[in-house]
Amino acid sequence: MSVKKEVVTPERLKRLEACLAVNKEKKGGLMPVLNESQKIFGCIPAEVQKIIAKELNIPIAEIYGVITFYHQFSIEPKGDYIISVCMGTACYVKDAQKLVDEVTTELGIKSGETTADYKFTLMATRCVGACGLAPVVLVNEDVYGRLTVKGGEMKEIIAKY
Amino acid sequence: MKALEKFENIRQQTIKNLELRLGGKEYEGKRHVLICQGTGCLSADAEKIEAAFAEELRNHNLTDKVDIVRTGCFGYCQVGPIVIIYPEGSFYSRIELKDIPAITQGHLVDGAPVKEFLLPESIEADGTIDDFQHVPFYKIQKRIALRLCGLVNPENITEYIAFDGYKALGKAIFEMKQEDVIKEIKDSGLRGRGGGGFSTGMKWEFGYKSQSDQKYVVCNADEGDPGAFMDRSILEGDPHSIIEAMAIAGYAIGANKGFVYVRAEYPIAVNRLQLAINQAKDFGALGNNIFESDFNFDLEIRLGAGAFVCGEETALLNSIEGKRGMPNPRPPFPAVKGLWGKPTIINNVETFANIPQIILNGASFLTAIGTEKSKGTKVFALGGKIENAGLIEVPMGTTIREIIFEIGGGIPNGKKFKAVQIGGPSGGCLTETQLDTPIDYDSLLELGAMMGSGGLVVIDEDNCMVDIARFFLDFTVDESCGKCPPCRVGTKRMLETLVRITEGKGEMDDLDRLYELAQNIKASSLCGLGQTAPNPVLSTMRYFREEYEAHVKDKKCPAGTCVELLEFFIDETCKGCTKCKKACPVDAIMGDVKTLHVIDTEKCIKCGACIPVCPFKSIKKG
Numbered sequence A: 001m002s003v004k005k006e007v008v009t010p011e012r013l014k015r016l017e018a019c020l021a022v023n024k025e026k027k028g029g030l031m032p033v034l035n036e037s038q039k040i041f042g043c044i045p046a047e048v049q050k051i052i053a054k055e056l057n058i059p060i061a062e063i064y065g066v067i068t069f070y071h072q073f074s075i076e077p078k079g080d081y082i083i084s085v086c087m088g089t090a091c092y093v094k095d096a097q098k099l100v101d102e103v104t105t106e107l108g109i110k111s112g113e114t115t116a117d118y119k120f121t122l123m124a125t126r127c128v129g130a131c132g133l134a135p136v137v138l139v140n141e142d143v144y145g146r147l148t149v150k151g152g153e154m155k156e157i158i159a160k161y
Numbered sequence B: 001m002k003a004l005e006k007f008e009n010i011r012q013q014t015i016k017n018l019e020l021r022l023g024g025k026e027y028e029g030k031r032h033v034l035i036c037q038g039t040g041c042l043s044a045d046a047e048k049i050e051a052a053f054a055e056e057l058r059n060h061n062l063t064d065k066v067d068i069v070r071t072g073c074f075g076y077c078q079v080g081p082i083v084i085i086y087p088e089g090s091f092y093s094r095i096e097l098k099d100i101p102a103i104t105q106g107h108l109v110d111g112a113p114v115k116e117f118l119l120p121e122s123i124e125a126d127g128t129i130d131d132f133q134h135v136p137f138y139k140i141q142k143r144i145a146l147r148l149c150g151l152v153n154p155e156n157i158t159e160y161i162a163f164d165g166y167k168a169l170g171k172a173i174f175e176m177k178q179e180d181v182i183k184e185i186k187d188s189g190l191r192g193r194g195g196g197g198f199s200t201g202m203k204w205e206f207g208y209k210s211q212s213d214q215k216y217v218v219c220n221a222d223e224g225d226p227g228a229f230m231d232r233s234i235l236e237g238d239p240h241s242i243i244e245a246m247a248i249a250g251y252a253i254g255a256n257k258g259f260v261y262v263r264a265e266y267p268i269a270v271n272r273l274q275l276a277i278n279q280a281k282d283f284g285a286l287g288n289n290i291f292e293s294d295f296n297f298d299l300e301i302r303l304g305a306g307a308f309v310c311g312e313e314t315a316l317l318n319s320i321e322g323k324r325g326m327p328n329p330r331p332p333f334p335a336v337k338g339l340w341g342k343p344t345i346i347n348n349v350e351t352f353a354n355i356p357q358i359i360l361n362g363a364s365f366l367t368a369i370g371t372e373k374s375k376g377t378k379v380f381a382l383g384g385k386i387e388n389a390g391l392i393e394v395p396m397g398t399t400i401r402e403i404i405f406e407i408g409g410g411i412p413n414g415k416k417f418k419a420v421q422i423g424g425p426s427g428g429c430l431t432e433t434q435l436d437t438p439i440d441y442d443s444l445l446e447l448g449a450m451m452g453s454g455g456l457v458v459i460d461e462d463n464c465m466v467d468i469a470r471f472f473l474d475f476t477v478d479e480s481c482g483k484c485p486p487c488r489v490g491t492k493r494m495l496e497t498l499v500r501i502t503e504g505k506g507e508m509d510d511l512d513r514l515y516e517l518a519q520n521i522k523a524s525s526l527c528g529l530g531q532t533a534p535n536p537v538l539s540t541m542r543y544f545r546e547e548y549e550a551h552v553k554d555k556k557c558p559a560g561t562c563v564e565l566l567e568f569f570i571d572e573t574c575k576g577c578t579k580c581k582k583a584c585p586v587d588a589i590m591g592d593v594k595t596l597h598v599i600d601t602e603k604c605i606k607c608g609a610c611i612p613v614c615p616f617k618s619i620k621k622g
Helices: A010-023 A030-041 A046-056 A060-069 A096-107 A153-159 B002-022 B046-059 B097-109 B157-162 B167-175 B178-188 B200-209 B230-237 B239-253 B267-282 B313-320 B349-361 B400-407 B441-446 B465-479 B485-502 B508-524 B528-532 B535-543 B545-554 B579-583
Strands: A081-086 A120-125 A137-139 A142-144 B031-036 B066-071 B083-086 B090-092 B216-221 B257-262 B298-303 B344-348 B377-384 B390-395 B417-422 B428-431 B455-460 B568-570 B619-621
Touching (some): A010 A030, A030 A046, A081 A096, A081 A153, A096 A120, B002 B157, B002 B167, B046 B097, B157 B239, B167 B239, B167 B349, B178 B200, B178 B239, B178 B349, B200 B239, B216 B230, B216 B239, B216 B313, B216 B349, B230 B239, B230 B267, B230 B349, B239 B257, B239 B298, B239 B344, B239 B349, B257 B267, B313 B344, B377 B400, B390 B400, B417 B465, B428 B535, B465 B535, B465 B545, B485 B508, B485 B528, B508 B528, B508 B545
Parallel strands (some): A081 A120, B216 B257, B257 B298
Antiparallel strands (some): B031 B083, B377 B390, B417 B428, B417 B455
């Protein structure tokens, strides 16, 4: 059974309101608002899109179009811990794919999927620019670099959370 | 001019203390401990190292004799976390928290660099210690764009001012006409460092000549090429140089508003840039009436949201406007009709980082360096199968051999160099025979690669070139915005063909089809993403045709990467230790103790679990 994750709370809506107030008059204010909303709610569900549409006077269809265009925006909630395996070229030639596979074996989720308890989301991400540490894995903001890819490393990392 | 005098006073006040970072000069017995706070070193605990040094200094009552300075990236990411102590220029590499008391005692208290923790290359055979500038990694570098990265505290504007910061902006506003600024940039031969290599001066001239009530300057910091991180490092290490350059550009074309479009994946860069913008405004170098002149220029940061195509200039502008980041056909070029329909010039971070130096020292400063048609330097991000990964800046015309084998230290683990992929998903690869080609914009195009943003990923004999091509196409297919069919459909078909080949289902006709499709996509795509997407395939087919043919004809992957084409087997060096048998998850290995083991290829899932456990390296794949 999957748990429904509580996304839209009164406290978060307040933060959205403050953000809308700052960006309402700005030219091209939609992107800053969406960036902030993604941060506040961890995703941008329809309920939030409606509020943004009303406040910025932009059709909700257009907002939906923008959200679905960019990789960083999501409509569905993600896990508390986002495991991002860098798939930039430098990491890829150092066998980063094996790290993704190990997480899949360990948690039963493929890239882009979230575990049923909303604890982990697995992402194969774009180059994080830490090529000197290749291969690199991020769990939220924590960086794990210079992995050996000999197996078992991801299990150890996952166990920390 | 009073405002400029204020800056000159700050410069003179500050530089006295900073000169000791420039090569051995003493100043009142002081020392500076520079701690790299670039993304690479930060993720290796640079922050804790800073705290530990601070505590040690307090314990030894050294706080007024030793300054701790947080800097941007030193470039030598491979040996991070890095600490440099001046005036000696001692380079401490791979520092751990437990090393800090010893370094403090030895170097900061007793005054002798602690050899044990120094970068090994910086110690000569006779035991003398070299300034880090002389070690192979730095020796042939020439730093213009990265001039202050790793030398100043990016969070402190006075350090930037001390090293002639904002002097170029003052010179432009008070001593030069708009045309003069543009002429200087044109004469310098500076070309766009973000990939295309278009003349920066000409771009500015177009912007200047476009008549409008409103113009914009945009900095493209949407660095998306996998394997490139120079823009991030410049924003993290020297954000003021970008602010100054954008203000100069604003002055030259007559714009009073600028935007920096940064990837949201670069939080440290965004924070430091915002801090720098605030400081520049406080000091009167940005905002209304800059240096009390009548020139106004304001700057705002806009974040991307993870779309590679937004590195294309028209797509980037659409994204700033709050739309889907899709490109528009050009012409009209942004310099004529850009952001909200107004003339806009867009330059890349590294391009901007060159500007203040050119204005300050004249066009000849840049023309003295480089090749006939490519002036100045280029920053490269070295990564992949290389000893010294990191960020380097070399004169145009440096050869790949110098970069990979002199600066980069060659290939690790005694493996053989196979190719270097340059320019990310838009670029191509160069092989052993081209190692001695002096690289610039034009020589790379001739060889079927391109400068791109300057990501250099080294590939060794263990990597399959067909798989590398597949990897890049996978990337472009995912990032194609879908606006034009050649890119949306064409790259997808190319990817399908490549996947077929890597799975051993390819035919010889596939190679011709790939080639033809690639030509069509190049010719008919709307923007740079599509026009260059086939490059990795074309260039690997050009130089590694035999590898493609091995996949198609013999159904073999010579590098042993494409799993579908591999078979695992055990050779006669097997001693029958049974370790592999125990490691096999599907019981595909048979054999008794002390007898030769055999892999049942029907059962084997090619997971590779047996290879690392074999003490005799008897398990082979091919």
